[in-house]
Amino acid sequence: MASSETLSPAFRVHAADNMAVVLAEVPDGGGVELRGDGDVYTLNALTLIPNGHKIALCDLAPGEEVLRYGRCIGLATRLIRSGEWVHLHNCRSRLDERSGSLDAHTGAPTDTSYD
Amino acid sequence: MTEVPTIWLGYPRRDGRKGIRNLTLVVYTVECSRFVAEKVAANEPDTQVIGFHGCYDNPYAVRMLLSLATHPNVGAVLCIGLGCEYTQAEKIADNVRKSGRLAHHFLVQDLGGTRSSILHGKEWLAATREALLQIPRCEMSLADLVVGAECGGSDSTSGLAGNPVVGRCFDQLVDAGGTAIFEELVEMIGLKELMVSRGVHEQAREQLAAGYDKAEAYCRAVRQYSASPGNFAGGLTTIEEKSLGAFAKSGSQPIQGVIPSSTRLPHPGLWLLDTVPDEHFMQFGYTNPNDSEGITALVSCGCHVVLFITGRGSVIGSPIAPLIKVTGNADTYRRMSEDMDFDASGPLHGRGSLDGEGRRLVELLCRVAAGEPSKPEAFGHHEYLIPYKHQHASSRKDDGDPKC
Known part of the structure; x- marks a missing residue:
């Protein structure tokens, strides 16, 4: 498990959630300490997690519901490993198709031509 | 820590409501009389300006002007028209007078232009100030208070x-x-079942379902959901995720019903304001063009104070009803402390509970209601927006008359 010197906080709103929100940027491999509702434990990030973004707390199969506030916020579009960054590249809305095409890092649209 | 007032002195209005401020409102009825209205109000204490820019009138905008001009925080109204627009300054002033408030109107074309209009307006304000000071005071408490909530510039x-x-x-x-x-029905997309389950009775549940369906139809029709590149960059992945965060500001009380803008509420409790345009031959138009539009709509329903939640930070205020700016982001609070009223970030960092922070926010509400200016109010911020919009007036049988 992660060493206590490098632990970054992540907040889980509901005990049933399978992701948590990091409160500071976590480097690839960095240690994360869970806060909020449910069990308190530490895990390692498998990728860089930007500040305010989500880290998976368990493996999620393609099509599996991503849970926040104890409710579904979207579906995994591929296998997401525990500790991985969860965002537009591996999770989609059940309603808003366009958001799946946005740049995962900047949120900027990729489907509008500026030529 | 100063003592928190639980009873304070407000301003009684003839319709039974009480105000936490005793403002004079200068209303322009078209963009062409806006400059004169702003010059009339300049450097006048406790005086605010609102208005509608369009020359062609719009029933929604007229209802907004009337409900704002008879808001409990308003004691007197000066309505200024150019003279050739559709919206009638005289009719607005008549309505305000019937509500028991001091009211006057004039048309710039009748008075001979900019300078004479400003002079005439300022003379009326000076004469009115004396009368406004004579209004008796009455005791007020949280039970008399109407408070709105809006979010903007959201982050995680x-x-x-x-x-x-x-x-x-x-x-x-x-x-x-x-x-x-x-408010912000378009930020509740994906939550129909959850919203409907919060309705206090069958009628409220029907209103919540209908309001949700209209908002989702709107988003599908315009192929745009209420999430911006900044929201995604900040860590929000789907509209459902943003919706759940936005819906958290409703708390956990049962919802009494869904109301359109400019509705006077029939009784206390928790209500959902619908600012989404209704379907119309000109199609929907736009919803939530900016944060100030939603805040203005909340104030039109009688909100004495509006809580504005912003993670990324904002520097807007509101005329008529003070805006209180709340952030859950400790960095934003530090960086923009002269604009932010309340730091709600404690529970994220192991300091205090959500309930405790909620109590602290109620205390701030009481202090602002008792007269302490909020930070945007002290700056003199007065952003607002009344756009052209097609929305049906409230059809509730038990609604009060929005005009008095």
């Missing part, structure tokens, strides 16, 4: 701390017999 802390703390504040306000109004 808004759904973790800012909105949940406002939700706890609303729970306590409603427990104390007060009234809470939240």
Whole structure:
């Protein structure tokens, strides 16, 4: 498990959630300490997690519901490993198709031509 | 820590409502008389300006002007028209007078232009100030208060701390017999079942389902959901995720019903304001063009104060009803402390509970209601927007008359 010197906080709103929100940027491999509702434990990030973004707390199969506030916020579009960054590249809305095409890092649209 | 007032002195209005401020409102009825209205109000104490820019009138905008001109925080109204527009300054002034307030109107074309109009307006304000000071005071408490909530410039802390703390504040306000109004139906997409389950009775549940369906139809029709590149960059992945965070500001009380803009609420409790345009031959138009539009709509329903939750930070205010800015982001609070009223980030960092922060926010509400200026109010911020919009007036049988 992660060493206590490098632990970054992540907040889980509901005990049933399978992701948590990091409160500071976590480097690839960095240690994360869970806060909020449910069990308190530490895990390692498998990728860089930007500040305010989500880290998976368990493996999620393609099509599996991503849970926040104890409710579904979207579906995994591929296998997401525990500790991985969860965002537009591996999770989609059940309603808003366009958001799946946005740049995962900047949120900027990729489907509008500026030529 | 100064003592928190639980009873304070307000201003009684003839319709039974009480104000926390005793403002004079200068209203322009078209963009062409806006400059004169602003010059009339310049350097006048406790005087605010609102108006509608369009020359062609719009029933929604007229209802907004009337409900804002008879808001409980307003004691007197000066309505200024150019003279050739559709919206009638005289009719607005007549309505305000019938509500028991001091009112006057004039047309710039009748008075001979800019300079003479400004002089005439300022003379009326000076004469009115004396009369406004004579209005007796009455005791007020949380049970008399109507408080709105709006969010804007959201980041990942808004759904973790800012909105949940406002939700706890609303729970306590409603427990104390007060009234809470939240809005942004387009930010509740994906939550139909959850929203409907919060309805207090069958009629409220039907209104929530209908309001949800209209908002989702709107988003599908315009192929745009209420999430921006900044929201995604900040860590929000789907509209469902943003919606759950936004809905947290409603707290946990039952929802009494869904109301359109400019509705006077029939009784206290938690209400949902619908600002989404209704379908019309000109199609929907735009909804939520900016944060100030939603705040203006909340104030049109009688909100004395509006809580504005912003993770990324904002520098807007509001005329008529003070805006209180709440952030769940400790960095934003530090960076913009002269603009932010309340730091709700404690529970994220192991300091305090959501309930405790909610209580602290209720205390701030009481102090502002008792006269302490909020930070945007002290700056003199007065952003507002009344756009052209097609929305049906309230059809509730038990609604009060929005015009008095």
